[in-house]
Every structure is written in C-alpha cells, then in structure tokens.
Amino acid sequence: MNTFPVHLPQTLATVAQLKGGPQFLDIHGNVVETGNLSPKIAQEPLLAETYEKLLTSRTRKTAGAFYTPLDVAEKLTEVAVLEGPVVDPACGGGIFLLSAAKRLAALGGDPKEIARNQIFGSDIDEWAVAVCRWELAHWAGIEPEEVQGVTKADPLTEKPSGWPDQFGAVIGNPPFLSQLHRTTSRTADRREELRSRYGNLLKAYTNEAWLFLAMGLELLAPQGQMLLIQPLSLIGARDASEIRKKILTEASLVGLWVDQSTVFIGHTEVCAPIVRNSLIDKKQVVRYTGRTIQEVSSVEQPSDPEDWGGLIADLMGLPSTEFTGSGQVEHKATTTAGFRQHFYGLVPGVSEQKEEEIKHPLITTAMVDPFNCLWGQKSVQFDGKKWERPVVDLNLVAEFDKAVGGWMRKRQRPKLLISTQTKVIEVVVDEKGDWVPLTPLIIVEPQEEDLWALAASLSSPIVSALAARQTAGAARSVSRITLSARQLLNLPLPSDKQALNEAIEIAQFIHKSSDRNLERSWLLFGETINRAYGTKNKDLISWWWNRHPEARKQNK
Numbered sequence: 001m002n003t004f005p006v007h008l009p010q011t012l013a014t015v016a017q018l019k020g021g022p023q024f025l026d027i028h029g030n031v032v033e034t035g036n037l038s039p040k041i042a043q044e045p046l047l048a049e050t051y052e053k054l055l056t057s058r059t060r061k062t063a064g065a066f067y068t069p070l071d072v073a074e075k076l077t078e079v080a081v082l083e084g085p086v087v088d089p090a091c092g093g094g095i096f097l098l099s100a101a102k103r104l105a106a107l108g109g110d111p112k113e114i115a116r117n118q119i120f121g122s123d124i125d126e127w128a129v130a131v132c133r134w135e136l137a138h139w140a141g142i143e144p145e146e147v148q149g150v151t152k153a154d155p156l157t158e159k160p161s162g163w164p165d166q167f168g169a170v171i172g173n174p175p176f177l178s179q180l181h182r183t184t185s186r187t188a189d190r191r192e193e194l195r196s197r198y199g200n201l202l203k204a205y206t207n208e209a210w211l212f213l214a215m216g217l218e219l220l221a222p223q224g225q226m227l228l229i230q231p232l233s234l235i236g237a238r239d240a241s242e243i244r245k246k247i248l249t250e251a252s253l254v255g256l257w258v259d260q261s262t263v264f265i266g267h268t269e270v271c272a273p274i275v276r277n278s279l280i281d282k283k284q285v286v287r288y289t290g291r292t293i294q295e296v297s298s299v300e301q302p303s304d305p306e307d308w309g310g311l312i313a314d315l316m317g318l319p320s321t322e323f324t325g326s327g328q329v330e331h332k333a334t335t336t337a338g339f340r341q342h343f344y345g346l347v348p349g350v351s352e353q354k355e356e357e358i359k360h361p362l363i364t365t366a367m368v369d370p371f372n373c374l375w376g377q378k379s380v381q382f383d384g385k386k387w388e389r390p391v392v393d394l395n396l397v398a399e400f401d402k403a404v405g406g407w408m409r410k411r412q413r414p415k416l417l418i419s420t421q422t423k424v425i426e427v428v429v430d431e432k433g434d435w436v437p438l439t440p441l442i443i444v445e446p447q448e449e450d451l452w453a454l455a456a457s458l459s460s461p462i463v464s465a466l467a468a469r470q471t472a473g474a475a476r477s478v479s480r481i482t483l484s485a486r487q488l489l490n491l492p493l494p495s496d497k498q499a500l501n502e503a504i505e506i507a508q509f510i511h512k513s514s515d516r517n518l519e520r521s522w523l524l525f526g527e528t529i530n531r532a533y534g535t536k537n538k539d540l541i542s543w544w545w546n547r548h549p550e551a552r553k554q555n556k
C-alpha cells in the first residue's frame with residue numbers, strides 16, 4: 001500500500017491540527033491520531049510544503065515531485081485560469097489547485113461550491129492527494145471528504161471516473177521525467193502502456209511532462225486554457241516535435257512563460273506554454289519571464305514546430321535572424337555522422353604516422369578550428385592515448401569490421417567536417433578527400449565545385465545564429481550549438497552569388513594564412529558572407545565574433 005514511513009501521516013495530521021483546519025483523514029476516511037511534533041516541521045505556511053519536505057530525495061526524483069512555490073503558482077494561475085472547472089492532473093499537495101480555487105473565488109465564486117464542484121486533480125501519490133484535499137477543505141471551511149474531485153490516479157493512462165468531460169482550465173506542474181537519466185527513465189512495460197495511448201507522440205526521449213500536454217488538450221473545453229510547467233527542452237528537443245505540432249495544429253499557443261531564475265530546485269530552466277483550445281486568427285504569443293511572471297513583448301506564433309526557438313531567442317540574447325536565402329544545404333550536399341561503432345571500429349587501424357608513410361590522417365573534433373585543421377599541430381586524445389600525428393590504415397579497419405571499413409572508404413572524397421557542441425559552427429575543408437573523420441564530427445559531402453561555397457555559408461554569422469536559435473531550449477543553455485547531420489540539411493544557402501564569391505576568397509585566404517592575427521580578415525569575412533545572405537545586422541556580427549574561437553585567441 002503506501003510506501004512512505006509510517007510516521008508520515010501522523011506528522012502531517014499533527015501539522016494539520018496545528019494549522020487549525022479540519023481533521024486530517026487518511027485515505028480510508030479514518031481520523032489520524034496526532035502526536036508530538038518537531039517545531040521545525042510546522043514552519044511552512046502550507047501543509048503541501050511540509051509534506052514535500054518529508055519526501056525522501058529519491059522519491060522526489062523518481063516521481064518528479066518538485067512542488068511549485070505558491071507565489072509562482074498564484075501568478076501563473078491568474079494569467080491562465082479564466083473559468084472553471086479547473087484540473088491539475090499531477091496535483092501533488094495542491095499548491096496549484098489552491099491557487100486556482102482562490103482565483104475562481106476572486107472571479108465571483110463561492111469557496112465551498114468551488115472546493116466541492118469546480119476543482120479537480122489527480123496524483124499517483126495517495127498521501128499527496130490526501131494533503132491536497134485537506135488543503136482545499138481548510139481553505140473553503142469544509143471537510144476533506146467533501147473535496148471529491150481530487151483522486152489518486154494516473155491520468156496519463158486513464159481518465160479518473162467522476163471528472164467532468166471538459167474543463168475550463170488545465171493547470172499544473174507535471175513530473176519532469178527525463179529519459180536521459182536512469183533514475184527517471186521508464187520501464188519497458190510503461191513504454192508499452194504509453195505507446196498504446198499516445199502512438200507516435202511517444203519517442204525514445206519523450207519526457208513524461210510533454211505527454212501531460214497531449215492529455216491536457218483532450219480535457220479542455222472549447223476556449224478553455226491550459227498552462228502546464230515544462231522543461232525548457234520542450235521548445236527545441238527533437239523528440240518533442242510531434243507535441244509542438246499537435247499544439248500548433250489543434251489549438252493555439254497564446255502565451256509562454258520562460259524562467260531561468262532557478263525557481264525549482266533541481267531544474268534550472270523551465271517554461272510554461274499557455275494553450276487555448278481553439279484555432280484563432282491573430283496568432284500572438286504573450287511572453288512572461290522570471291519569478292514575478294513579468295509580461296514582456298509578444299511574438300508571432302511559430303508556424304513550424306521546428307522553429308519554437310524563435311519564441312525565446314531574444315530573451316536568451318540571440319540576435320535577430322532575417323535573411324534572404326536561396327535553397328538549403330540539402331540541395332547541394334548530403335550529410336552524415338558516424339555512430340559509436342564508427343568510433344570504436346577505428347581503434348585497430350590507428351597508429352602514429354611514420355616518415356614517408358602514406359595513410360589517412362585521423363581527424364578528431366579537437367583538431368577542428370574554423371577553416372583550419374590542426375592535424376599534426378596539436379596532440380589529441382583518442383582511445384585513452386595521446387597522439388601527435390594519428391593516421392588510419394583503412395584495410396586494417398575493414399579486416400576487423402567490414403561495415404565500418406566500408407563506411408570509412410565511402411567518406412574518402414572531398415568533404416567538410418563540422419564539430420558539434422561549439423559556440424559558432426566550425427568547419428574544416430578536406431580538399432584532397434583523404435581524411436578519416438572521428439565520431440561525433442558531422443560530415444558534409446557536396447560536389448567538389450561547391451566545397452568552399454558550403455564551407456563559407458556554414459561558417460557565416462547568420463547560419464550560426466540560426467543554429468543557436470534551433471538549439472535554444474534543446475540543450476541546457478544556448479552557449480553551445482548542438483546540430484544533428486539532419487538538421488544541418490535544412491540550413492539556408494545565400495542568394496547573392498557575387499558576395500558569396502568574395503566571401504569564399506577571404507575564407508581561402510584565412511585557410512592558407514600563417515598569420516597569427518586574423519581578426520580583420522575574419523570580420524571582413526563575416527560582413528561579406530552576411531551580405532551574401534542579405535543581412536546587415538551589426539549585432540549579429542558582434543554576437544558571432546564574441547563567440548568565435550579566433551577572437552578568444554586574440555584576447556589571450
């Protein structure tokens with residue numbers, strides 16, 4: 001039955017009694033005896049806050065039980081709740097539901113009627129449910145058993161019986177269960193259960209919180225509003241794309257709260273989309289920031305689920321990204337990247353280069369500097385060893401692993417290599433076509449005559465800004481650009497061919513130059529390639545240059 005220490009209900013009951021509300025009932029409806037209480041425990045104004053403190057850190061992590069501070073819940077509720085009934089599908093101790101009850105009372109409702117008929121919630125934690133019912137009853141001046149809309153249930157798999165068909169508002173802070181961590185990743189049974197209910201919305205890395213958005217949409221009445229706190233990764237994560245699409249095509253995104261003020265212990269960056277259950281014409285998204293839920297400027301609703309980064313780009317200090325392009329990388333090149341086996345498959349074939357030996361240089365991420373491959377100029381780590389001039393014997397690689405050998409052979413052609421997790425996109429050009437790329441480098445393979453056009457385009461300030469915008473939200477912060485080989489295909493190419501040719505010349509000059517101070521050439525390159533994209537944004541250049549590795553070298 002309950003997995004919590006036996007003293008817990010009694011402790012809560014004692015706190016509850018101290019707070020002077022109705023008697024605390026356990027889930028069987030029996031009055032819990034009160035006992036002695038440590039004075040520290042009674043300090044929190046809400047019983048829910050006391051309860052949260054009594055949870056073990058493991059329970060909090062595995063259930064995603066990080067309750068919302070009351071001030072934040074109250075302000076968010078004010079923005080999102082326009083009418084009842086209201087539901088919080090993962091209500092915990094009821095902090096959001098209490099805020100919603102107060103909001104409905106402020107809109108003219110009677111507290112007793114509200115607590116009995118307008119407030120609904122569920123949680124898988126039976127004691128949280130009990131605390132929530134007590135909290136609402138205490139506020140309304142009724143008995144906890146009269147708060148019948150709050151029940152123990154998992155609404156992701158089954159809608160609790162007794163809930164109305166539709167709600168005026170869905171609010172709350174569902175559990176963030178990231179699939180990237182072992183403690184919060186779902187079991188195979190759970191995956192099956194959710195897959196049968198959510199179909200292609202469920203991907204390998206679907207956070208449980210995103211599914212609450214899909215479920216919440218189904219609960220909303222026409223014109224009803226939903227606000228559910230989410231990890232910021234909702235904005236940019238690849239596996240959240242279907243959920244973003246569902247919101248855009250079945251409803252309207254009318255607001256977005258973005259917080260980086262560490263409101264929640266354990267989650268630094270959160271957001272909360274405000275979704276209205278109707279397709280409206282004037283698609284403006286009102287944005288709010290910070291713990292005080294301050295309204296800032298509105299932006300247009302994105303039409304593309306892959307471009308939600310634009311909703312927060314300026315708030316994260318990214319420059320604006322207007323440009324005129326002509327086609328995309330996919331029209332000129334294919335892109336690919338190796339996996340784990342391509343990394344480990346190289347191990348038997350790598351050796352230090354001997355005099356006169358002709359083998360293929362092994363290129364690692366650490367050797368990639370913009371337009372400059374540092375092979376032979378700096379030592380690198382690979383397979384737990386330090387290497388000065390690592391080369392690869394592809395025959396040996398193929399002997400050990402035919403597939404990896406074959407894949408590497410195919411890469412033996414003129415190409416670009418791009419390192420990931422950098423502050424701006426960094427490209428090196430393999431004109432001869434004999435380099436062997438080490439995972440996780442991204443490989444771009446154009447026609448030979450387009451090599452430098454693509455290198456210059458991908459190295460442009462505007463393309464780095466666009467990629468950072470895509471990254472915004474997907475990573476923990478926008479300081480590093482994370483791009484996949486597939487995302488690279490959608491990046492734009494410039495429209496002004498003359499300016500592009502000028503930029504190529506400067507890029508090749510930088511590539512060949514042994515000069516140490518290349519700041520002027522780089523800035524000229526940035527301005528010229530930006531011109532090729534029809535953008536004159538000076539902020540864009542300084543944003544890019546501030547992040548550029550060459551600028552960091554100059555400052556040393």
Ligand SMILES: C[S@@+](CC[C@H](N)C(=O)[O-])C[C@H]1O[C@@H](n2cnc3c(N)ncnc32)[C@H](O)[C@@H]1O
Binds near residue numbers: 125
């Ligand atoms: C982040 S807490 C938020 C609680 C409350 N809404 C608040 O803002 O204070 C998330 C809650 O979701 C509950 N929970 C976890 N998985 C759940 C599920 N599948 N269905 C319902 N509740 C769940 C946890 O027990 C926890 O109380």
